[in-house]
Amino acid sequence: MKNKVLKIHANDNVIVALTDLKKDEIVELDGQSYTLTEDIAAKHKFAMYDFEVGSEIKMYDVLVGKANQPIAKGGSINIFNVKHAVNSFELRENQAEWQAPNLSGFEGRTFNGFHRPDGSVGTANYWLVIPLVFCENRNIEVLREALVDDLGYARKHTYQNQTNDLIALYKAGKTIEDILSADLQSQETETQKQKLFPNVDGVKFLLHDGGCGGTRQDSTALCGMLAGYITHPNCAGATVLSLGCQNAQVGELKAEIAKRDTNFQKPLYILEQQNIGTESEMMAQALKQTFAGLMQANQNTRQPAPLSKxxxxxxxxxxxxxxxxxxxxxxxxxxxxxxxxxxxxxxxxxxxxxxxxxxxxxxxxxxxxxxxxxxxxxxxxxxxxxxxxxxxxxxxxxxxxxxxxxxxxxxxxxxxxxxxxxxxxxxxxxxxxxxxxxxxxxxxxxxxxxxxxxxxxxxxxxxxxxxxxxxxxxxxxxxxxxxxxxxxxxxxxxxxxxxxxxxxxxxxxxxxxxxxxxxxxxxxxxxxxxxxxxxxxxxxxxxxxxxxxx
Incomplete structure (x- = not known):
């Protein structure tokens, strides 16, 4: 480490410790010496000069607090002697014209992404399964169980093997001390099966606790947020499960989708349980439609795109x-x-x-x-x-x-x-x-x-x-x-x-x-x-x- 301390901005009046500093240690910075009056842990700050009660504390050239106790030069800046304080702000004229950094190392560069009908480009290619209301979370979990493993998207964790090791030790009569000191298998993960749809990165299930019971503002915001995911460039399409009577209505979701993509062309399947009837019928439809959507999503491949995307x-x-x-x-x-x-x-x-x-x-x-x-x-x-x-x-x-x-x-x-x-x-x-x-x-x-x-x-x-x-x-x-x-x-x-x-x-x-x-x-x-x-x-x-x- 080249320096033990750092003054972030020329106008600051506190110094940051880059490593642990000890009481009575003398540190040098910009031709000035500072004798520390107490230990200063790495990442913490000390005073450049004596602060009185009410003195302003500045970092990054902005007000970040005020002293509520006297602080000696070389003393710690902490929660006991400093309280939060900021300057007020107002509308003023825009800053001077901005100068971009040197771009020569990146001009003309591309990345390989998934191009969407609206002109956006994804860095991944996922299918979404979404409950429009929390009442459908269980059905979403059932779809997860039905789809993820057999389609090759499950991650096989060795934690299950570790549990089996512990069970074997228990059955062998090992003590608690033996269990706690046991050397278990590695915790690395691996893909369990080969993907059926190699161009689809995964099926993602967006469980949440909203859609009804809260404020209408919350349900409207939820529809907008879910629409943001459905129209997202990393999303190939979506399956949405709705109960039917909740605040977050299907019509509101569709309106939010239209706000974000007026010519929405992705496959989107919306199933409403109270219209369909039995759970088994709805789940059968959801599985078929999701599988069909994945077949469509798998037709997408990565193509070059400018970094502006x-x-x-x-x-x-x-x-x-x-x-x-x-x-x-x-x-x-x-x-x-x-x-x-x-x-x-x-x-x-x-x-x-x-x-x-x-x-x-x-x-x-x-x-x-x-x-x-x-x-x-x-x-x-x-x-x-x-x-x-x-x-x-x-x-x-x-x-x-x-x-x-x-x-x-x-x-x-x-x-x-x-x-x-x-x-x-x-x-x-x-x-x-x-x-x-x-x-x-x-x-x-x-x-x-x-x-x-x-x-x-x-x-x-x-x-x-x-x-x-x-x-x-x-x-x-x-x-x-x-x-x-x-x-x-x-x-x-x-x-x-x-x-x-x-x-x-x-x-x-x-x-x-x-x-x-x-x-x-x-x-x-x-x-x-x-x-x-x-x-x-x-x-x-x-x-x-x-x-x-x-």
């Missing part, structure tokens, strides 16, 4: 104090590269943009979009406050333990995922992206809800940064997991694809890491690399109910 969702989960200085700015550079090539990027998680709203409103090309972003952020935060919460309560215990002690610190680092390009559109959940460039999408900070929403809006690939390790994915879009630090990458290699700890260690620049990530993303989009989330079957899917979720 990529829509990348940006996500972070299990963030740490390195997220904003390694993985997030790295994919921010990836974002700028893709946008310079005509592609699309989605930045979401509005609770984690708290404190950087002024920068983002300034970057909006349209003043109407800037006003919409301002309205969505303020309304969302007000709703959270109305139930005794607020954006300031967003950091999790894990975030705080690893250096993100205020939401503003977390947000300032999280926003780096969006790079520096202009904001070309602002969307409310669950709208679909229609413009290339950087899009702001209103979602919770919850990583699964947000990833689910980004894919519904059109992301055909997701870049997901994590400093603590988050075992999650998406049913239809490959989720590339990116570690902020090498320790995590080496420790949880079964769920992490890329390491950017190389930035912290001084082995690689942010720009070099960003280019490496884009190269990796192209291979994933072409089906050349299977990411960990796909290999592990991490098909997490949580629609957002428009109550308060941070």
């Amino acid at each position: 990529l829509t990348i969702g940006l996500e972070c989960g299990g963030s740490d104090g390195f997220s904003g200085i390694s993985a997030n700015p790295a994919i921010g550079y990836t974002s700028d590269l893709l946008i310079g090539l005509g592609g699309t990027v989605i930045l979401a998680e509005f609770p984690e943009l708290c404190g950087v709203e002024q920068e983002l409103t300034d970057r909006c090309v349209s003043r109407d979009d800037a006003a919409l972003f301002s309205h969505l952020v303020k309304t969302y935060n007000d709703r959270a406050k109305a139930v005794g919460s607020g954006f300031d309560m967003n950091p999790s215990p894990g975030n705080i333990k690893d250096g993100l002690i205020t939401d503003a610190i977390k947000s300032a680092g999280a926003a780096k995922k969006g790079g520096t390009s202009p904001v070309t559109s602002v969307l409310d959940y669950p709208e679909k992206v229609t413009k290339s460039g950087l899009c702001l999408l209103c979602t919770p900070g919850n990583d699964v809800e947000s990833t689910t929403a980004e894919v519904a809006s059109g992301a055909n690939l997701v870049l997901f940064t994590t400093g603590l390790g988050t075992p999650t994915g998406n049913p239809i879009a490959p989720v590339v997991k990116i570690a902020t630090n090498s320790k995590l990458f080496n420790k949880m290699s079964d769920i992490i694809d890329i390491n950017t700890g190389t930035i912290i260690e001084g082995e690689e620049s942010i720009e070099q890491a960003g280019e490496r990530i884009l190269e990796y993303a192209i291979k994933v989009a072409s089906g050349e690399i299977e990411v960990c989330a796909v290999r592990n079957g991490q098909d997490d899917f949580i629609p957002w109910k428009r109550g308060v979720s941070l």
Whole structure:
């Protein structure tokens, strides 16, 4: 490691520890010496000079908190002596013209994807089976049992073999101590059978607990979100099971599909149980129609497409104090590269943009979009406050333990995922992206809800940064997991694809890491690399109910 500490921006007044530092240790930075008054753990910060009560704390050149206790030079910045604080924001003129990064290494490049009738291109080819209401979840599970294994999409886990080993030990009279110390078989996975339809990546079952019983707003949003998946470029077609009497009506789903694709041409089978009658008859129809749909889907093959057909969702989960200085700015550079090539990027998680709203409103090309972003952020935060919460309560215990002690610190680092390009559109959940460039999408900070929403809006690939390790994915879009630090990458290699700890260690620049990530993303989009989330079957899917979720 070249440096022990880092000052992120010239105007900051706190310094980040890149490794564990000890009390009374003297560190040098930019010709200045700092004697630490206490231990500073890696990823945490210390004061550059004495702070009085009320002193502003700045990181990333933005206000991220205020001192509520005196803090000595070289002292720790922590949850006891700093409270969340951000500057207000207003509508102003758009920023100066943006300069794209050097694109010479990617101009003219393509990926091999699945071309759809609406002109979009998928990075995968899935068939969806969807309940329009939670009452149909059991029937969806029955279809899963009937289809997945025999079609060759089941993953054979050795955990079952491990259970058999434990049973044998128990029957042999082994003790609890013997069981706990037993050496069981490997935990690797493998495809159980050869795929019947080799051009279809899988059949995905989108179980949920919505469609009825909640607010009408929730059921409308659910229909829009499901329509986003049905019209998604990674989807070849869908089977939908409806009960008939629920809030989320078939007509509403069809209207939402038409909003997103006015000339919808994919195979779509909708079965309503109360019209058909017996469960056995409906299931027989569902199986036949789904099988016929898979036969159609199998006719699709990968063909070259320009990188402008990529829509990348940006996500972070299990963030740490390195997220904003390694993985997030790295994919921010990836974002700028893709946008310079005509592609699309989605930045979401509005609770984690708290404190950087002024920068983002300034970057909006349209003043109407800037006003919409301002309205969505303020309304969302007000709703959270109305139930005794607020954006300031967003950091999790894990975030705080690893250096993100205020939401503003977390947000300032999280926003780096969006790079520096202009904001070309602002969307409310669950709208679909229609413009290339950087899009702001209103979602919770919850990583699964947000990833689910980004894919519904059109992301055909997701870049997901994590400093603590988050075992999650998406049913239809490959989720590339990116570690902020090498320790995590080496420790949880079964769920992490890329390491950017190389930035912290001084082995690689942010720009070099960003280019490496884009190269990796192209291979994933072409089906050349299977990411960990796909290999592990991490098909997490949580629609957002428009109550308060941070």
